[in-house]
Amino acid sequence: MVYKTRLENRGFDQARPMEAKVGVIKRADGSAFFRFGHTWAYAAVYGPRNLYPKFLQDPSKGILRCNYNMMPFSSVGERVRPGGSRRSKEISMVTQKALLPVLDLDEFPNSVIDVFIELPETEAGSRCAGITAAAMALADAGLRMKDLVAAVSVGRVDDKIVVDLDYSEESYEGGPVADIPVAVMPNSGKITLLQMDGIISPEQLSKAIGMAKATCVKIAEVQRAALKEKYKASENNGQ
Amino acid sequence: MTQFLVENKAVVVPGERLVEGMDVVAGPNTYRDGDAIYSERLGLAAIDGRTIKLIPLSGRYVPKTHDVIIGKVFNITMNGWQIETNSAYSAVLNLKEGGSDYIPRGDDLTKYYRVGDYLVCGVVNVTSQKLVDVTMKGQNLFKLRGGRIFSVSCNKVPRIIGKQGSMVSLLKEATGCKVIVGQNGLVWVSGDPAMELIVQKAISKIERESHLSGLTEKMSAYLEKETGKKVFQGETDGV
Incomplete structure (x- = not known):
């Protein structure tokens, strides 16, 4: 069996329909929503604020604390048990490491910036949607960042290199599959997250990463447009 | 080029x-x-x-020297008071800076300011580690009694104050309330309860429409409608 066409006639280098909105959570200092098809992520940023217990404080810079959480009813499979799991803890950590390179937290010693990522609906690629939403929320919170971060998963399904795998592709049984979440700083093309699950050849991998970078540039456009949409009214700031 | x-x-x-x-x-x-x-x-x-x-356009307040802020006493120590500043950092009000009168060491500090009191205080010093010193010595620095306190975005404070305080004086004249806008985004209003409410509504309107030109004229029309009184508009230029 050969993998020929994708669901909904998607091209192999085409991501699922994207949607982004900024300022969705009123009480947060910054918030954003991002969606890849049926994978929805809400991110809320609180802070910089006081950090306790005190031994966690860093006197040289502020710290970033990320929390990734899939809601119990979010996935197509079994109910996700509420609370943290080994998986969510790992994803929280890689999210933090994907976002830190763009942030400048020197201005906030001894304080913390909390990022909460909630996923009400997931169908593969949730950490990428989470990172993309969190980058927008951090910008909305007015933090100093040298760039945004956009993320997408790429990979291989049988003999095809594809962008933004959905659940049916991630669990494809007709051939080998590789799933590679990639986060990129769109200006410089530098990679801040690269994980892999599956089997892929070096040539296929470099082709996949190239496609991820190209897709992240498109995602960054969506992010920028969403951020500007919220503040558009301020554009003709008459004085 | x-x-x-x-x-x-x-x-x-x-x-x-x-x-x-x-x-x-x-x-x-x-x-x-x-x-x-x-x-x-x-x-x-x-x-x-x-x-x-x-x-x-966004971001939490970061304490700066010479700012006048509205802070809340949250603790009393041997040497003075600890003040919440609506930012990631708390401030210290030393005994020596407690007011124009001499406060002897070992005196009962609750005689002066109790936990929960709101103070209009000036920021004297901010260290690299964001240790903040505030003072109550100076003109227009006092403990707040009565009235209501609410918070606004600290980035909108210059618009709420207006050019040379034009917007605040407009609010004061129209409603007869006392209004103090702290640089940290806390606002204190005191006067007739119905008028206090009008000021609060007016300020949230300024916050929402801070990008529009001719805001002072717009606000004076709004206040005339709300208070049912003719608003004297002195030297308020088109902010």
Whole structure:
């Protein structure tokens, strides 16, 4: 069996329909929503604020604390048990490491910036949607960042290199599959997250990463447009 | 060849390319990378001749020397009071700075300010580690009694105050309330309860519409309608 066409006639280098909105959570200092098809992520940023217990404080810079959480009813499979799991803890950590390179937290010693990522609906690629939403929320919170971060998963399904795998592709049984979440700083093309699950050849991998970078540039456009949409009214700031 | 890629007062997002070329200076909240200048925060681009800077539109308050803020006493120590500043950092009000009168060491400090009291205080010093010292010595620094306190975005404070305080004096004249706007985004209003409510509504209107021109005229019309009185409009120019 050969993998020929994708669901909904998607091209192999085409991501699922994207949607982004900024300022969705009123009480947060910054918030954003991002969606890849049926994978929805809400991110809320609180802070910089006081950090306790005190031994966690860093006197040289502020710290970033990320929390990734899939809601119990979010996935197509079994109910996700509420609370943290080994998986969510790992994803929280890689999210933090994907976002830190763009942030400048020197201005906030001894304080913390909390990022909460909630996923009400997931169908593969949730950490990428989470990172993309969190980058927008951090910008909305007015933090100093040298760039945004956009993320997408790429990979291989049988003999095809594809962008933004959905659940049916991630669990494809007709051939080998590789799933590679990639986060990129769109200006410089530098990679801040690269994980892999599956089997892929070096040539296929470099082709996949190239496609991820190209897709992240498109995602960054969506992010920028969403951020500007919220503040558009301020554009003709008459004085 | 130098080229500005954004217009003056355009909304820009972190990592956006603002200028290409070497003869423009990167001002606050922007950075230079090679030939180009990029934005470092979400805000409005402000082009001034050969410099470009960014006016932030969001973000928490960060204490600065000479700011007058509204703080809340949350603890009393041997040497003074600890004050919440609506930022990531708490401030210390030392005994010596407690007021114009001499406060002897070992005196019962609750005689002066109790836990939960709101104070209008001046920021005297902020260290690199964001240890904040405040003072109650000075004109117009006092303990708040009665009235109501609410918070606004600290980035909107200049608009609420207006040019040379034009907006605040308009609010005061129209409603007969006392109004104090702290740089940290806390606002205190005291007067007739119905009028207090009008001031609060008016300020949230200013916050929402801070980008529109002719805001002072608009607000005086709004206040006339709400209070049912003719508002004297002195030297309030078109802010």
